[in-house]
Amino acid sequence: MDRIALFDLDGTLLDSAPDIHSALERLMARHGRPGFTREEVWRMIGDGVTVLIQRASGVRNLPFSPGLVADFMADYEAHAADETCPFPGIPEVLAGLKAAGWRLAVCTNKPEKAARIILDDLGLSPVLDDIGGGDSFPVRKPHPGHPLAILARMGGDASRAVLIGDHQNDTRSAKAAGIAPVFAAWGYGLPEMAEGAPVASAPADLPGILAALLPG
Ligand SMILES: O=C(O)COP(=O)(O)O
Numbered sequence: 001m002d003r004i005a006l007f008d009l010d011g012t013l014l015d016s017a018p019d020i021h022s023a024l025e026r027l028m029a030r031h032g033r034p035g036f037t038r039e040e041v042w043r044m045i046g047d048g049v050t051v052l053i054q055r056a057s058g059v060r061n062l063p064f065s066p067g068l069v070a071d072f073m074a075d076y077e078a079h080a081a082d083e084t085c086p087f088p089g090i091p092e093v094l095a096g097l098k099a100a101g102w103r104l105a106v107c108t109n110k111p112e113k114a115a116r117i118i119l120d121d122l123g124l125s126p127v128l129d130d131i132g133g134g135d136s137f138p139v140r141k142p143h144p145g146h147p148l149a150i151l152a153r154m155g156g157d158a159s160r161a162v163l164i165g166d167h168q169n170d171t172r173s174a175k176a177a178g179i180a181p182v183f184a185a186w187g188y189g190l191p192e193m194a195e196g197a198p199v200a201s202a203p204a205d206l207p208g209i210l211a212a213l214l215p216g
């Protein structure tokens with residue numbers, strides 16, 4: 001059976017924080033609230049857009065409502081790839097893995113529509129076999145059902161898959177699913193979020209780590 005590499009999106013494949021940050025600044029400004037530092041935004045990313053807006057509105061004493069999320073998303077989707085780009089080395093690593101026979105997919109807590117807009121815009125969609133967002137299934141990371149639902153769609157198996165991500169939600173969902181986790185240390189997570197998973201310090205480390213975990 002083919003080996004499958006599942007990639008987290010924000011903070012793993014893509015440096016997407018600049019556009020998330022900008023859209024959040026505009027949302028706060030529309031409600032007369034001050035913005036956030038980039039580091040504060042990194043700490044709020046990882047559990048999907050609703051939790052991001054709950055965290056941000058909570059800190060700024062802005063009553064949370066689903067309308068805030070819809071308002072944020074309409075603006076974010078229109079600007080999601082303005083400054084967002086793959087981390088250096090990512091396109092080459094994806095192409096190399098593909099050439100080595102791996103099938104590739106994205107497992108992100110970002111809403112699927114926004115993920116597809118960005119991946120299309122950055123020209124990464126053709127190398128991906130599947131994209132499963134935070135709203136694609138009844139559950140999302142850290143629930144193991146999120147990566148497992150993507151594997152099921154691909155006809156894959158947990159024992160022949162790895163999940164690379166920058167947050168404890170990634171390592172935890174992988175471990176609970178029986179998928180080998182790899183921690184992306186270049187992303188937005190704190191080092192302790194690796195929780196014992198093998199650590200890749202740069203994208204260029206991935207081919208070696210993945211081949212060691214799942215020899216062809
Ligand atoms: O949208 C988020 O909060 C996180 O998305 P990710 O799962 O791709 O890191």
Ligand SMILES: [Mg+2]
Nearest residue numbers: 008010011166
């Ligand atoms: Mg991430």
